[in-house]
Amino acid sequence: MQDKNILEVNHLSKKFGENEILKDINGTVKSGQVICVIGPSGAGKSTFLRCLNLLEKPTSGEVKFEGTDLTHVDGKQLLDLRERMGMVFQSFNLFPNMTVLRNLMLAPIRVKHMSEEDAKQTAMKLLKRVGLDGKADAYPSSLSGGQQQRVAIARALAMNPEVMLFDEPTSALDPEMVGEVLEVMQELANEGMTMVVVTHEMGFAKSVADEVWFMADGYILERSKPAEMFDNPQNDRAKDFIGKIIEAK
DSSP states (O other), X not given: OTTSEEEEEEEEEEEETTEEEEEEEEEEEETTOEEEEEOOTTSSHHHHHHXXXXXXXXXXXXXXXXXXXXXXXXXXXXXXXXXXXXXXXXXXXXXXXXXXXXXXXXXXHHTTOOOHHHHHHHHHHHHHHTTOGGGTTSOGGGSOHHHHHHHHHHHHHTTOOSEEEEESXXXXXXXXXXXXXXXXXXXXXHTTOEEEEEOSOHHXXXXXXXXXXXXXXXXXXXXXXXXXXXXXXXXXXXXXXXXXXXXXX
C-alpha cells in the first residue's frame, strides 16, 4: 500500500562549516516503497541518510516522519520517533563482548522494556529469518563480515521499525559475502518493508527499487523508475555515472 507518506524531506540543506554538503533536497518516501540512492563518492548520500533520522542535524529544511518534523522535536520525543527507524551502517557496530543473541536482545529489553523471554523469542525468530539461528551463542568476532551484517540487520529489525535505512551495507564486505546480505534485503522488500538504501550495488537497485534517486554535488539531480534510470538517464551527470559503471563491467 504505497499511498501514505512515511518520510518527507523539504528544502533540506546541511553545512559543515562553510562546506555545503546537501543543497535544497526534496523528496517523499511512501509506505512500502524501496528507494535506492546512488551517485559518486562525495555526493552527500550518507549525510542525506543520516539527516533522515537526525543522526546529523540539518542546517535548514524539514524532515517529516509520519507528519512530524524531526527538526523541531528533541529529547524523548526524538528518541521515540528514531526507534521506529532501523539503521544499518557500513560497519556492523555489534557489541564484541556479547553473543549474537544478546546483541539482538539488548535494545528491546532496555528501550522497549520487553521481558527477557519475549526478547529472546523475538531475537531467535529474527536470527532464523536472516539464516543465522545456529549462531545465537557465537560472538561477533567468530562470524564472517556477511554474517555480522546480517546480525546487524536482525538487530535493527528487533525494534520492529516502520522504516529501514541502509548506508552502503555491503561496501565493507568481501565480494562473495555481498549476495547473502542483499538476499536478506530483497526479502525485506518483498515483505513490504519501507526502505531507503544508499548503495553501489546497481543490480540490487535495478531489481528491487521502486525509485532510484541519483545524487551528485549535494543535489538529487534525477529520480525515476530503475529501468528508466539505468537504460535512459536524462541528467548529464547521471548519464556519465551510469555509463562508467556499464564500461567497468
